[in-house]
Amino acid sequence: QSAIFNFQSLLTVILLLICTCAYIRALTPNLLDKNKTGFLGIFWKCARIGERKSPYVACCCIIMAFTILFSE
Numbered sequence: 001q002s003a004i005f006n007f008q009s010l011l012t013v014i015l016l017l018i019c020t021c022a023y024i025r026a027l028t029p030n031l032l033d034k035n036k037t038g039f040l041g042i043f044w045k046c047a048r049i050g051e052r053k054s055p056y057v058a059c060c061c062i063i064m065a066f067t068i069l070f071s072e
Contacts, residue, residue, distance in 0.1 A: 008067065015061055017043075022050025022057075 025032045025047035032044045050057055 008064075008071075011060075012064055012068070015057065015064055018046045018050045018057055019061065021047035022054070025051070 021032065021043050025044075032047050035041055036044050
């Protein structure tokens with residue numbers, strides 16, 4: 001199944017997107033800061049979520065890792 005129809009896969013993709021955008025913004029802030037609006041603004045917003053909610057995102061990543069490793 002694709003990640004759209006499987007809820008656990010969808011959450012994994014969203015968490016990976018948030019973590020990746022926050023990492024890219026930490027390396028090259030200008031790359032994401034110039035695209036704050038429009039379709040590419042989604043990546044800027046994900047980076048902001050990753051920066052501001054980093055303890056919660058980290059907890060979600062750990063929980064997701066355990067559910068992927070130990071489910072089924």
